């Protein structure tokens with residue numbers, strides 16, 4: 001009898017343990033939503049405009065004609081690797097984009113968005 005009550009307690013604790021992480025996740029996503037505005041504003045400041053000149057799916061590169069970059073690179077046309085190869089299916093020659101390069105790898109596009 002004592003043993004089964006003990007087991008019930010363990011079940012109760014385990015289910016409490018399950019709800020705690022999900023609550024933490026909710027808090028985290030709420031926090032993320034709150035900080036997303038200043039974070040994207042800062043990221044926008046580091047983004048540069050460019051025009052897609054070539055999409056090389058097999059080489060997993062996109063050639064971009066870009067203006068001077070925040071990282072000090074002057075205006076040029078160059079081939080970049082991309083953080084997510086799936087982007088190569090969306091990027092189109094002639095498309096204007098705003099993009100940022102990886103801080104650790106200036107030859108890789110770490111994020112982009114279509115420019116209007």
Ligand SMILES: [Cu+2]
Nearest residue numbers: 073076077078
């Ligand atoms: Cu460049």
